[in-house]
Amino acid sequence: MEQHAIIIIIVILALTFDFINGFHDTANAIATSISTKALPPKMAIALAAIMNLVGALTFTGVAKTVGGKVADPMHIQHGTYVVAAALVAAIAWNLFTWYYGIPSSSSHALIGSLAGSVIAAAGFGAVNFAGFVTIIEALIFSPLLAFTVGYVVMTLIRYIFGSFSPHKLNSRFRLLQILTAAIQSFSHGTNDAQKTMGIITFALVAGGFQSTLDVPYWVKLSAALAMAFGTSIGGWKIIKTVGTKIIKFEPASGFASDISSAIVIFGATLIKMPVSTTHVISSAIMGVGSAKRFSAVKWDTAITMVTAWVITLPVTMVLAAISFTLVRLIFL
Numbered sequence: 001m002e003q004h005a006i007i008i009i010i011v012i013l014a015l016t017f018d019f020i021n022g023f024h025d026t027a028n029a030i031a032t033s034i035s036t037k038a039l040p041p042k043m044a045i046a047l048a049a050i051m052n053l054v055g056a057l058t059f060t061g062v063a064k065t066v067g068g069k070v071a072d073p074m075h076i077q078h079g080t081y082v083v084a085a086a087l088v089a090a091i092a093w094n095l096f097t098w099y100y101g102i103p104s105s106s107s108h109a110l111i112g113s114l115a116g117s118v119i120a121a122a123g124f125g126a127v128n129f130a131g132f133v134t135i136i137e138a139l140i141f142s143p144l145l146a147f148t149v150g151y152v153v154m155t156l157i158r159y160i161f162g163s164f165s166p167h168k169l170n171s172r173f174r175l176l177q178i179l180t181a182a183i184q185s186f187s188h189g190t191n192d193a194q195k196t197m198g199i200i201t202f203a204l205v206a207g208g209f210q211s212t213l214d215v216p217y218w219v220k221l222s223a224a225l226a227m228a229f230g231t232s233i234g235g236w237k238i239i240k241t242v243g244t245k246i247i248k249f250e251p252a253s254g255f256a257s258d259i260s261s262a263i264v265i266f267g268a269t270l271i272k273m274p275v276s277t278t279h280v281i282s283s284a285i286m287g288v289g290s291a292k293r294f295s296a297v298k299w300d301t302a303i304t305m306v307t308a309w310v311i312t313l314p315v316t317m318v319l320a321a322i323s324f325t326l327v328r329l330i331f332l
Contacts, residue, residue, distance in 0.1 A: 003207045006080045010203045013087040015226040018196040020094045021106040022052065022230020029185040029231075032254035032285070038177035047178075048185040049232040055189020056224030060215045061272030062191055066198025067205070067213045069131030070111065071118045078332060079206025082121045083199060085324035086113035093316050097308060104305075105276035108312040110195050111135055114202075116317030120324040135274060136313075142264055142275040143283035143309075150260040150287025157252050158291065173251035180258035185231075187265040188277050193227040195274055248296070253288050260284040279309055 029052070030044040039047065073079050090106070090113040097104035111132075118126050161169055197215045200223070204210050249257075261277075261284035268275040282305055289297040 003080060003209075006084060007203060007207055007209065010080060010084050010087065011200060011222070013084060013091065014196050014200045014203075015222055017087055017091050017094070017106075017110070017199075018193060018223050018226035019230035020091060020098070021192055021196070022049075022227040023233040024094050024098050024106055024230075029188050029258075029281075030181055032249055032257050033177045033181040035249040036174060036177060036251045036254040038174040038251060038254065039181060044181060045232060047182055048188075049228045051182050051185035052189035052193070052231045053224050053228035055186040055191075056193030056227055057189075057220060058186075059190045059269055060194060060197065060220065062194035062269060062274050063197035063201060063215045063220075064213045065131075065135065065272050066111070066114075066195050066274055067201040067215075068198075069128060069135055070114050071126055071128055073202045073205040073213075074211075076118060076122055076126060076206055078121055078328075080203050081327050081331065082117045082324060083114070083203040083206065085120070085327045086110070086117040086320045087199065089113040089116065089316050089320035089323045092319060093312065097312075102305065102308045104308040104312050105139070105278045106192065107195060107274050107276040107278075108139060108309065109316045110199065111139070111274070112313040112316035113320035113323075114199065116320030117324045119317070120321035121328075138268060138273040138275055139279070142268060143279040146261050146264045146280040146283040147287035147290075149263060150257060150284035151291045152287075153260045154253060154256040154288040154291035157256055161252070170251045173255045176255050177251055177258065180255050180262065183262045184258045184265075184281075187262040187269065189224070189227065190269040191265050191275060192277055193223050194269075196223040196226070198274075253292065256288045256291075257281070257285045260287065276309075 029048045030039070033039045034041050034044050067073065076082055090109040093104070093109045093113075094106055115127055115132060197219050200219045201210075201213055201215050204216070204219075205213065210216070261281040264280050264284070265275060265277055282302075286297050286302055
């Protein structure tokens with residue numbers, strides 16, 4: 001297939017992934033504010049869409065990490081087909097987990113799919129394992145950090161505001177949740193949309209359309225718009241899981257969850273590392289619940305989510321390897 005045609009297909013697939021990522025991960029930013037009635041659902045989704053767009057247009061460091069640390073796009077034979085196969089696998093997994101309301105990681109899906117497709121195309125030696133391991137470390141340790149930050153923030157809130165009237169406390173924290181929902185959505189955009197920018201840039205370099213990992217403006221804008229549009233649709237199944245099936249939220253715990261996860265996600269963006277916003281936010285919620293009391297966390301739901309987290313990387317690697325094998329049989 002002509003390189004121009006495959007690039008067009010890749011851009012369509014990548015923006016489809018970004019769109020799905022938007023409605024798949026809408027829950028990350030707004031489930032708590034909806035659960036505590038700080039914001040009505042439609043307003044919360046509109047706020048998330050706008051702030052996701054702003055965040056996505058603000059940074060590009062994570063895109064360069066995704067585009068260059070898993071493998072070198074300049075030295076991968078059939079690199080554009082590798083990207084296409086990876087995107088098909090990542091999209092398939094995101095749709096599967098969305099259908100069953102499982103807050104799995106779009107980041108794990110994309111990174112795992114890219115690695116699996118590279119291995120199928122060029123062998124294990126083609127993977128930049130130092131860069132790949134660095135990304136995996138960030139994906140693993142960020143939820144642990146989010147759990148800790150959530151626990152500490154909620155503990156401080158309980159210590160400082162423990163003697164306040166519950167009615168006054170709830171009304172004030174509901175107002176604060178509007179702010180933290182906006183911050184949360186902005187931080188989500190700064191990290192998640194860049195993964196799609198990175199994968200498109202990888203394909204452009206692999207296809208010989210550019211020689212650096214600098215993200216073209218049209219890639220940046222289209223990825224930001226696709227994620228914002230996806231966010232505007234709303235992933236109601238996952239909103240229900242995150243907003244009601246991990247802990248019972250009050251405005252203070254919703255605020256603590258939002259601010260804790262936003263700190264971790266934005267911190268990762270500043271050091272140019274992709275993290276799973278799903279994992280980070282869910283872990284912050286678990287940390288906040290544990291600070292109230294360990295039994296406040298619905299651990300059966302948490303175990304289901306953690307299981308999905310653990311299997312996403314290997315499953316998507318296998319799916320992408322199968323996807324590339326089929327692409328090779330049909331087109332190469």
